[in-house]
Amino acid sequence: MRYGGEGRTRLLLIILIVTALFLITLDLRGVAVLDGARQGTQTILSPFQKAGNFILTPVKNFVTDITHLGRTRNQIEKLRADNAKLKADLLNRKNADAQLKQLESILDLAGTAGYKVVNAKVISQGSSQSFSQTVTIDSGSNAGIKKNMTVLAQSGIAGVVKEVYPTSALVMLASDPAFKIGVRIAGTQQIGILTGQGSRSGSLQLLDNLTTVKVGDVLLARGSVANRPFVPGVPVGYVTAVDNSAGEIAQNATVRYYTNFGGLGVLAVVVAASPSNPGDALVPTKPTPTPIPTVTVYVTPSPSPTK
Amino acid sequence: MLTRQISLSVPIFLFIFLFQEAVVNQFKLPGGGFSLFVIFALIWAVISTPEIAALTGFGAGILMDMSQSAGGPVGQWTLIMIIVCYGVSYLGYGDGNINGNPIGVVFFVVVANLITGLLFLASSALLGVTTGSFTQILLTLLGHSLWTLVITPIVLPVFSFMHNFVFETRTVL
Numbered sequence: 001m002r003y004g005g006e007g008r009t010r011l012l013l014i015i016l017i018v019t020a021l022f023l024i025t026l027d028l029r030g031v032a033v034l035d036g037a038r039q040g041t042q043t044i045l046s047p048f049q050k051a052g053n054f055i056l057t058p059v060k061n062f063v064t065d066i067t068h069l070g071r072t073r074n075q076i077e078k079l080r081a082d083n084a085k086l087k088a089d090l091l092n093r094k095n096a097d098a099q100l101k102q103l104e105s106i107l108d109l110a111g112t113a114g115y116k117v118v119n120a121k122v123i124s125q126g127s128s129q130s131f132s133q134t135v136t137i138d139s140g141s142n143a144g145i146k147k148n149m150t151v152l153a154q155s156g157i158a159g160v161v162k163e164v165y166p167t168s169a170l171v172m173l174a175s176d177p178a179f180k181i182g183v184r185i186a187g188t189q190q191i192g193i194l195t196g197q198g199s200r201s202g203s204l205q206l207l208d209n210l211t212t213v214k215v216g217d218v219l220l221a222r223g224s225v226a227n228r229p230f231v232p233g234v235p236v237g238y239v240t241a242v243d244n245s246a247g248e249i250a251q252n253a254t255v256r257y258y259t260n261f262g263g264l265g266v267l268a269v270v271v272a273a274s275p276s277n278p279g280d281a282l283v284p285t286k287p288t289p290t291p292i293p294t295v296t297v298y299v300t301p302s303p304s305p306t307k
Numbered sequence: 308m309l310t311r312q313i314s315l316s317v318p319i320f321l322f323i324f325l326f327q328e329a330v331v332n333q334f335k336l337p338g339g340g341f342s343l344f345v346i347f348a349l350i351w352a353v354i355s356t357p358e359i360a361a362l363t364g365f366g367a368g369i370l371m372d373m374s375q376s377a378g379g380p381v382g383q384w385t386l387i388m389i390i391v392c393y394g395v396s397y398l399g400y401g402d403g404n405i406n407g408n409p410i411g412v413v414f415f416v417v418v419a420n421l422i423t424g425l426l427f428l429a430s431s432a433l434l435g436v437t438t439g440s441f442t443q444i445l446l447t448l449l450g451h452s453l454w455t456l457v458i459t460p461i462v463l464p465v466f467s468f469m470h471n472f473v474f475e476t477r478t479v480l
Contacts, residue, residue: 016365016389016469023372023382034381045328052329058335079439124332126376128339128447130427131438134376163375170375198443206363256466262335 010135039165046168050138053123057095063079089276095265105154113233113282114274117152118143122264133176133198137267148229150221150243150270155284156235156258157181157221158267169269174236175199175261178224182222183236185213186283191222194236202237204253213253215239218283220291223273231270233278315473318367323347324370332376338450341458344371345423349416350448350459350466352392353399365393379436381471387426395419413459420455424448 007240027034036301044258103119118139139145141164144223151158151171172179179196183204188214192206206213217239223232241254327344334340348367368385371377375383390413395415402411425448431438438444 009361012358013361013389013393016361017386019365020368020382020386020389023385024380025382027380027382028434038373038375038381042375045325045375048325048329049332052333056330056333065412124328127327127332127342127374129342129345129371129424129451130376130378131431131444131447132376132378133472136375176437177443178437196439198439198447 005006018138031117038163042163042165044126046136046138046165047060049124049136051167055119057142072261099265102154103110103268106152106266106268109152109154109156109235109269109282110270113278114276115139115152115231115270115273117268118271119266119268120145120169121266126170131177133172133173133196133200133261134162134180135159135173135264135267135280136262137169137269138167139269140167140169144271145169145269146228146271150229150231152234152270153264154266156237157230158259158261160229160263161269171193171267173261174202174257174259181230181236182224184222186218186220186280192219192250194219200257200259200261201240202255202257204239204255206251207255209250211240211251213239213251215237217240219255220280223277227273230274233280233282235282235284312473316363319469319473320347320366320370326373328374336454338453339447341451341454343458343462345420346386346416346455346459346462348392349395349419349423350412350463352396353412353415353419354467355396356395357393357400359474360396361389361393364388364390367392378438379431379434382435383427383436385408387423387430391419391423391426394422400405405475409460409463412463413456416459417452417455421452424451428451447464 011302019142023034040156049130099121107117107118118144120137120139122135124136126132126136137151137161145161145164147161147164149161151160157174159171159176162172172192173196174181175196175198177196177198181194182191183194184191188211190208190211192204192213194202194204196202204219217227219236219238221230221232221236224230235258237255237257239253240256243252243254245252309440324344327342331340331343344367348363351367352363353362365385365388368388369390371384372381399411428438429446439447
């Protein structure tokens with residue numbers, strides 16, 4: 001069935017579309033009013049996001065456990081026996097401990113390099129409706145955070161500050177497809193550009209076609225002019241695969257980030273870098289294998305043969 | 308009449324938007340999760356007249372553009388939502404098999420959600436917004452569609468009731 005008031009509706013539709021195009025044009029031209037509107041919205045939303053994060057933390061833990069059910073079946077089988085002993089208040093304690101552990105690791109990392117950091121809790125995961133990878137943290141310009149500052153997680157880089165509001169900030173994760181960082185391979189001076197791919201893996205392109213990269217190589221941030229957006233020396237990830245295709249101008253490799261972007265609870269924003277470049281001081285140490293005791297049994301043959 | 312409809316619709320839209328930003332976005336769900344707000348706007352559009360649907364798309368799009376996680380410029384989501392909301396309403400208007408039938412509404416919402424994603428990708432390419440690798444996009448679109456297929460039938464009665472309350476229509480899906 002055709003709609004009756006088509007003339008009026010079409011006019012309305014045209015007006016709305018023109019308005020939308022007008023807004024896009026204004027935003028692309030950098031009109032401050034639209035930025036202010038977004039900032040205002042975030043300022044209003046921030047307390048609700050903090051409250052939501054506080055209330056939903058136990059539920060989030062539960063959902064995360066469900067998500068990883070298939071991958072950690074053995075661990076869950078073991079935990080199932082212990083779960084009966086757990087009480088509801090321990091869920092909050094568990095969460096606090098996990099965040100404390102993350103915070104300790106971050107502070108260790110920042111302390112080794114001499115970075116001055118501002119710690120913040122993740123209060124919201126960005127919607128993936130826009131195909132972007134972002135999180136919101138509960139500290140903003142009031143805590144000294146500015147745009148384009150490096151953000152650390154417990155074992156390496158987490159991302160970069162994209163937008164700052166008075167009491168919160170939007171962090172573009174290193175897994176975002178728009179994320180690019182200049183990196184160098186620890187121990188050498190080989191440099192390249194690492195790009196996010198929407199997951200925990202990144203794509204590395206070396207800049208020099210005469211150098212090579214191998215699996216296991218550790219990547220560190222090269223650093224930027226005036227240490228923004230990236231401070232030097234931050235561990236980024238390690239090479240998991242190398243593309244040796246003939247005809248490529250420069251070598252490409254797949255990199256696995258040290259940071260697990262699915263479990264971010266506490267982050268640290270580097271507000272001031274160390275006066276000197278930390279070099280390779282932040283390269284994560286490889287886990288040392290625990291020695292397994294061996295039992296040697298000596299058998300002495302008896303003088304008379306047994307029947 | 309129009310004043311009543313607008314004064315009731317605006318708080319509902321703001322509440323769902325707030326719920327999306329403060330609650331739904333807290334969860335990192337497999338496959339990219341879902342947008343309750345988009346589902347709500349699309350359901351609202353499918354069961355409304357094209358005129359109301361276009362206005363719905365405009366209002367929903369403006370709110371989505373104000374979201375911190377909106378990747379592109381202000382106006383991008385507004386444009387997409389106007390087109391999609393008007394489109395689904397125009398195609399289904401007056402057809403009881405579509406906007407009067409829960410299965411029809413679910414089908415329209417899932418397809419419209421997919422088209423929303425595709426339009427976002429196309430407009431992002433034009434506006435220079437980076438959206439990721441082909442595989443990642445494909446997985447996200449598939450994830451969004453599956454989540455929408457699961458969530459829409461659950462929330463449809465509630466949203467339909469709200470629509471009925473605002474517009475005083477007779478049928479509740």
